[in-house]
Amino acid sequence: MEKFVNILLNLTLDDLTKWMLVVGLVIYSLFAVVIVSQVKVMSETFESELNTWFQIFSWLHLLMSVVLLVLTIVIL
Amino acid sequence: MPDVYKAESYKEDIKESKLWWKEVITSVLEKVGETPRSTALGAYSVRPDTHFVTQQEDEEIVLLLRAHPITNVPWILLAVLMLVLPSVILGGGLFAAVPGKFLFIGKLVWYLMALVFILEKILYWYYSVFIVTNERLVDIDFYNLMYRMITYANLNHIEEPASATGGFIRSLFHYGDVWVTTASEKPTIEALNVPYPDKVVDIISRLAEELEKRREQGK
Numbered sequence: 021m022e023k024f025v026n027i028l029l030n031l032t033l034d035d036l037t038k039w040m041l042v043v044g045l046v047i048y049s050l051f052a053v054v055i056v057s058q059v060k061v062m063s064e065t066f067e068s069e070l071n072t073w074f075q076i077f078s079w080l081h082l083l084m085s086v087v088l089l090v091l092t093i094v095i096l
Numbered sequence: 097m098p099d100v101y102k103a104e105s106y107k108e109d110i111k112e113s114k115l116w117w118k119e120v121i122t123s124v125l126e127k128v129g130e131t132p133r134s135t136a137l138g139a140y141s142v143r144p145d146t147h148f149v150t151q152q153e154d155e156e157i158v159l160l161l162r163a164h165p166i167t168n169v170p171w172i173l174l175a176v177l178m179l180v181l182p183s184v185i186l187g188g189g190l191f192a193a194v195p196g197k198f199l200f201i202g203k204l205v206w207y208l209m210a211l212v213f214i215l216e217k218i219l220y221w222y223y224s225v226f227i228v229t230n231e232r233l234v235d236i237d238f239y240n241l242m243y244r245m246i247t248y249a250n251l252n253h254i255e256e257p258a259s260a261t262g263g264f265i266r267s268l269f270h271y272g273d274v275w276v277t278t279a280s281e282k283p284t285i286e287a288l289n290v291p292y293p294d295k296v297v298d299i300i301s302r303l304a305e306e307l308e309k310r311r312e313q314g315k
Contacts, residue, residue, distance in 0.1 A: 066148035
């Protein structure tokens, strides 16, 4: 408990910003997963040549959000 | 001895009776002066070669409509603003005291959010469609991330459809709203901001009329 309190007390503004960003990006990545499933539901609505492209974009978006999460943890 | 039974013509009759709706669509489109046309990002597709969820075997899409592309201009302007904003703000030196690595990550987060904003807007526009088939009207709307609403109205059960256009932009780009009243629980099915609303109403009326004629003839 004392160790945990020490960690909290030694937190700088940079650390606080970093971990707030990390939490935000974890939530954002979950949102990106929702978008992937949303695009899947939408694609089932009607056949279209663009369905595959939209699905690729949604997966790319998910990939980018995960990469950004990792970058935030590594760089900051 | 004369033939009492001809199997071939019977088969032809069956085939003809099964495909009667194709002729109805062709004749209705001819009367209105429309020919089949469809583009990937088009807002007004006539007899497109596509299928939708819950489409039946003896059903063909006559019109596939979505909001006129010009209705996307406001969010496109907002998206451009979102993409330009970081350069403008950072150029002004507002965040000069913030460490470079935080600025870098901040910029990436901002651009990712701009990207998802654009993606969402395109998806809502592209997949919110109004479909007219030879049997019914299908209104597919996406309200939020996981909420899809599909409304059907059988052409046999619709009242007189109506359209509305008005205003400078709508008149200039030939788009407006179409309302079709039905006898069901949800009294009105609507297609908002679709191109050529008068033509849409004309096609719906003629299709409903043809169906009514066939019903009266007992076919």
